[in-house]
Amino acid sequence: MFAIVDCNNFYASCERVFNARLRDRPVVVLSNNDGCVIARSNEAKALGFKMGDPYFKIRELAEQHGVTVFSSNYTLYGDMSSRVMETLRPFSPEIEEYSIDEAFLNFAHVPVDQLTAHAGEIRRTVKQWTGIPVSVGIGRTKTLSKVANHIAKKRPGTEGVFAIVTEEERIDTLDTFPIGEVWGIGSRWAASLARHGIATARQYAELPDDWIRRTMNVVALRTAWELRGESCIPLELAPPPRQSITVSRSFGRRLSTLEEIQEPLIAYISRAAEKLRQERMVAGHLLVFLHNSPHAKNEAFYGPSLGTNLPHQSSDTAELIRHACPMLARLHRPGLAYKKCGVILSDLSPEGQAQPGLFDQLDTDRSSRLMQALDRVNAQHGRNSLVYAGSGLAREWAAAAAMKSQHFTTNWQQVLHVRA
Ligand SMILES: [Mg+2]
Secondary structure, three states: OEEEEEEOOHHHHHHHHOOHHHOOOOEEEEOHHHOEEEEEOHHHHHOOOOOOOEHHHHHHHHHHOOOEEEOOOHHHHHHHHHHHHHHHHHHOOOEEEEEOOEEEEEOOOOOHHHHHHHHHHHHHHHHHHHOOOEEEEEEOOHHHHHHHHHHHHHOOOOOOEEEEOOHHHHHHHHHOOEHHHOOOOHHHHHHHHHHOOOOEHHHHHOOOHHHHHHHOOHHHHHHHHHHOOOOOOOOOOOOOOOOEEEEEEEEEEEEOOHHHHHHHHHHHHHHHHHHHHHOOEEEEEEEEEEEEOOOOOOOOOOOOEEEEEEEEEEOOHHHHHHHHHHHHHHHOOOOOOEEEEEEEEEEEEEOOOOOOOOOOOOOHHHHHHHHHHHHHHHHHHOOOOOOOHHHOOOOOOOOOOOOOOOOOOOOHHHOOOOOO
16 A cells, blocks of 8 residues: 655645744745746635746736735755655655655555554644645555545545545546546646547556557556556655756846856856765766747847866866856857856766776865865855855845745744744
8 A cells, every 4th residue: 555645735835834824825936036836825726826827927916816925945845845754754664755745655554444544643743743734645556546645635525635445446536537637647648548538547547458558658558557456666765866966047137248147157056066065976077058038039049058077076166166167158159148057967976986087186185175164164054154256245146036935944043933
């Protein structure tokens, strides 16, 4: 048996934990640079706000309805996510952290007649310890647990828990479940299945294996087996090793000169190198890219990139900056209004296993002590307390985040104040 625990409206729920006035009120969270809607409370969904709605289009309507709008606060959401995951650990010997707001749990140890009670206990505990509401779906396979979770969220009277245990429950549930909502199918397959008259998960599960393999693929076949109750997607207990680290963001306003763009580039490299060191990795390849707006009226799209193999694998911020800046200079063309740049670190190896360069002149010991000191200062005093001057101090290029909440759980200066 598998359970999936999924946080309800996760980003919106995180914001509510620290603002009791928002309980039962419409809340939406915007993407980077206050672009478009990426999370909605149930009340905001009921008002008709959709995922992906551009903010400038819904701004007035949101004001009319008293919707509270937030810029995204990934520091808060990431930390709340790890609190939810920690809370789940005692409930199962095996947990797969599937995404920032979802985890699969092995439920094999739970007696069948206690499945929903155990799930209810998880819901209560996560709510009490973290303030985040969750829904739990239970099934014989991961795919069936995802179906059950969907129902736990949508169907009134489920109390946030739904289990598909018996054969009768499985058939009953799949009989009315739209195939497009099934995990791993998606709207593209659903559209082509509809042309063959297949609309429900039950119809799909009853298709011959041969037909699915011929018309679709092996992954889709696995989904059919899972819907039949045959588990073939195991829990992934160790996350696959990381292949690359990307840091890339839109600027708050258009930037034009090389000097202007160099600042955010250095800031993004600093962040990427910090992530690299957090994971105790070093990178051997560095790629830099930038582009103007694809929708610009007066200029053609220009979005080049340039990569280079580093002389030795490294996680030293200064070393990466030294290689990135000349690449940016080669990519930059004057006169364009740039919207975004970014950096991708790849060819990653665990620290200590790195191949030293043949003519390696870098004092790696000194470098790693310097980086440790940098990371320690920033851990203690908050991110960006100590930065490379090249990233600028005013950071006028930073993306708009006009409605961002505080870092309630990760910065002592920003903890919630409660007045007696
Ligand atoms: Mg969710």
